[in-house]
Amino acid sequence: MSVKYTPVQWNNNKYIYDAVMLLGVALFLYVFLYASPGILSHERPINPQVHNARAFGACAFTMLTVILCIGPLARLDKRFLPLLYNRRHFGVMTVFVAITHAGYILDWYFAFSMSDKYEALLFANTSYGQLSGFPFEVFGIFALIVLIVLAATSHDFWMKFLSPPVWKRIHYLIYPAYLSVVAHVSLGILQDQQNHVFTVIFIGGAAAVGILHLLAALHERRADQMLAADAGAWVPVCEVTEMTEGFAKIKLLANGERVAVYLNDGTLSAISNACAHQNGPLGEGKIIDCLVTCPWHGFQYEVSSGRSPAPFTEMVPTYNLKLEGTKVLVDPKANPPGTYVEPLVAPKQEAVA
Amino acid sequence: MSDKHAPFFVGYLPVPGPLRGILLAVCVLFISGLAGFGLALGVAQDDPGDGAFRFDYGRQTVTGVVELTPYPLLRVTEGNDRIKAGHTLMLAGQGKNSVENRAIPLEGKLAKVSGVILQRGDLDMLQLRGGRNGLGPVEGAAPELVTEPLGRWKLAGEICDGKCLAGAMRPGRGLAHKACANLCLIGGVPPVFVSTQPVEGSEFLLITGPDGGPLPQGAYDYVAQFVSLEGDVERRGDLLVLRLDPETLEVLE
Numbered sequence: 001m002s003v004k005y006t007p008v009q010w011n012n013n014k015y016i017y018d019a020v021m022l023l024g025v026a027l028f029l030y031v032f033l034y035a036s037p038g039i040l041s042h043e044r045p046i047n048p049q050v051h052n053a054r055a056f057g058a059c060a061f062t063m064l065t066v067i068l069c070i071g072p073l074a075r076l077d078k079r080f081l082p083l084l085y086n087r088r089h090f091g092v093m094t095v096f097v098a099i100t101h102a103g104y105i106l107d108w109y110f111a112f113s114m115s116d117k118y119e120a121l122l123f124a125n126t127s128y129g130q131l132s133g134f135p136f137e138v139f140g141i142f143a144l145i146v147l148i149v150l151a152a153t154s155h156d157f158w159m160k161f162l163s164p165p166v167w168k169r170i171h172y173l174i175y176p177a178y179l180s181v182v183a184h185v186s187l188g189i190l191q192d193q194q195n196h197v198f199t200v201i202f203i204g205g206a207a208a209v210g211i212l213h214l215l216a217a218l219h220e221r222r223a224d225q226m227l228a229a230d231a232g233a234w235v236p237v238c239e240v241t242e243m244t245e246g247f248a249k250i251k252l253l254a255n256g257e258r259v260a261v262y263l264n265d266g267t268l269s270a271i272s273n274a275c276a277h278q279n280g281p282l283g284e285g286k287i288i289d290c291l292v293t294c295p296w297h298g299f300q301y302e303v304s305s306g307r308s309p310a311p312f313t314e315m316v317p318t319y320n321l322k323l324e325g326t327k328v329l330v331d332p333k334a335n336p337p338g339t340y341v342e343p344l345v346a347p348k349q350e351a352v353a
Numbered sequence: 354m355s356d357k358h359a360p361f362f363v364g365y366l367p368v369p370g371p372l373r374g375i376l377l378a379v380c381v382l383f384i385s386g387l388a389g390f391g392l393a394l395g396v397a398q399d400d401p402g403d404g405a406f407r408f409d410y411g412r413q414t415v416t417g418v419v420e421l422t423p424y425p426l427l428r429v430t431e432g433n434d435r436i437k438a439g440h441t442l443m444l445a446g447q448g449k450n451s452v453e454n455r456a457i458p459l460e461g462k463l464a465k466v467s468g469v470i471l472q473r474g475d476l477d478m479l480q481l482r483g484g485r486n487g488l489g490p491v492e493g494a495a496p497e498l499v500t501e502p503l504g505r506w507k508l509a510g511e512i513c514d515g516k517c518l519a520g521a522m523r524p525g526r527g528l529a530h531k532a533c534a535n536l537c538l539i540g541g542v543p544p545v546f547v548s549t550q551p552v553e554g555s556e557f558l559l560i561t562g563p564d565g566g567p568l569p570q571g572a573y574d575y576v577a578q579f580v581s582l583e584g585d586v587e588r589r590g591d592l593l594v595l596r597l598d599p600e601t602l603e604v605l606e
Contacts, residue, residue, distance in 0.1 A: 011364065011365045012367075013365070013368065014364070020380045023384050024383050024384045024386075025387065027384060027387055027388040028387040028388060028390060028391035029391065030391070031391035031392045031395060032391040032394060033395075035392060036395025036396045037395075039392075039395075039396045040398060042400045043400065043403045044401065044404070044405050044523060045523070046398060046401050046524065047401075047522055047523050050523070051398075054394075054398065055395065058390075058394045059387075059391070062390050062394075079360075079375050080379075081362055082362045082368070083379065085364040086364070108522075109522075109530070109532060109533035109536075110533070110536065111448075112447075112448030113448060113449035113450070113536050113537075113539075113540050114449075114450060114540060120536050121532070124533070124539070125531055125532040125535050125573075127531075127573070127574040129574075130574060132528065132578055133528055133531055133574065133575070133578050135532065136529075137532060188528065188529045191527070191528040191529065192399070192524070192527035192528055193397075193399060195397040195398070195399055197394075197396075197397035201390065201393060201394060201397075246357065247357060285361070286361050288363065293363055295361065295362070298363040298364050298366070
């Protein structure tokens with residue numbers, strides 16, 4: 001959370017996250033670039049430019065695969081949520097690795113002719129009417145452009161400037177970009193590769209992304225079915241006895257929105273489940289220092305007003321609640337973001353019992 | 354979330370104790386995993402073959418008769434230790450460029466060529482030095498040279514650019530290299546057909562258009578693919594030249 005925009009709001013966890021990420025990437029590149037040539041028993045070495053391009057390309061694909069596995073992993077098991085925390089740094093690093101890959105390709109395969117290398121990239125192969133021999137470079141170009149746009153707009157400034165829904169939609173382009181990378185590899189190097197280790201790793205990585213997303217979607221669908229409410233004036237959420245102090249119950253409304261009903265210091269309040277930062281699930285967070293804390297990036301809100309504490313300015317919608325005996329009901333009509341709603345005093349647990 | 358005992362991570366706060374173990378394990382797995390993938394992918398690269406610029410041979414200078422197919426050739430009449438008389442050299446310029454403009458005025462005449470050899474097995478090509486140092490006229494009458502027709506052949510194999518194939522790039526063939534091969538061919542580098550079965554003892558044939566012109570534009574879609582084709586083959590010295598019939602080009606599974 002911030003009231004001003006700084007390039008990076010560093011903290012110890014971010015330092016550790018980035019150090020681990022950089023160490024992993026550096027090791028990948030070092031081993032590929034400097035250790036593998038000694039093991040390969042080639043009569044003559046692969047051109048250094050091609051070797052470098054492959055190292056950075058393979059590294060970018062691996063990084064992108066890991067990045068896309070983090071989201072569904074965190075949805076399936078909350079213990080992986082910390083991996084989500086600084087994922088955007090991972091993404092930005094991936095862009096630099098991918099640009100290096102593209103640079104080596106441009107300066108090798110598309111250089112040394114009378115034509116400009118960028119023009120040559122576009123006109124050298126125009127066999128768009130066929131699958132085998134298709135100019136797979138265009139998939140790489142598309143993916144690279146998307147990655148650059150995503151990295152350039154990854155800062156919170158852009159999310160505020162574009163608004164979270166627009167920002168989120170733009171950043172969903174990561175999926176077409178990943179599919180494009182898969183096509184780039186499938187119609188390119190995979191067509192020539194005789195050693196199937198590469199093929200197995202590539203297909204395994206892409207399959208892991210697909211399967212994890214499928215599992216996470218099924219997991220959420222099941223959860224949504226349990227949370228789903230019928231349309232009505234007041235929607236039952238739960239019994240007060242089912243609630244835990246400092247935590248929330250989530251209800252999926254008929255209009256698709258989710259409400260997080262919190263029990264805070266013996267009172268009940270309801271806010272939107274979607275964090276104003278990146279739509280993180282506020283109802284899966286907890287109350288820390290009297291504030292609802294998002295499990296994704298730690299953004300905090302007053303539970304009765306949906307406002308971040310001063311000097312922060314983020315706001316989420318609130319909802320009206322009522323009690324019918326011990327049953328908690330929510331009005332599905334959201335209040336404007338930041339609207340104060342007087343918390344309901346929850347019946348004492350012993351009185352309920 | 355209602356499990357008040359579950360550890361709750363907030364990025365700007367210290368990591369909860371119960372999460373430290375799993376996060377440490379993830380870090381170790383991530384770092385060692387990336388190193389492992391780097392090694393596995395690095396050593397999974399195929400052998401690009403023995404083609405290379407033979408700078409170790411030193412600069413090669415030989416004399417012969419220039420022919421245009423239309424790709425420039427030199428039928429060597431006066432060789433050296435490495436390039437014998439009777440050999441036919443394909444000629445290319447620096448980078449992805451032809452030496453056609455320099456060769457046209459010397460067609461059918463004696464000339465001296467100088468440059469560096471590219472060699473892959475029986476295939477070779479000479480990358481010429483710049484200007485007249487690379488290709489220049491020589492006094493004397495050019496001998497009559499025989500071109501022997503070998504009839505029409507149906508072949509299977511791959512159309513490549515001869516220079517990358519001969520070793521300018523390692524690897525220098527295949528679909529991942531197709532755009533580069535096309536760019537070389539657009540620049541006038543001699544195209545070579547790599548036949549799966551040797552033709553009269555040679556698996557490499559210079560491939561041209563049907564009328565002795567350059568490789569037709571339509572054939573570029575077939576570059577780097579496994580194709581079958583038909584054409585007339587002729588022998589020029591020890592080099593076979595295949596005049597492609599573009600109508601017969603077909604991609605094979």
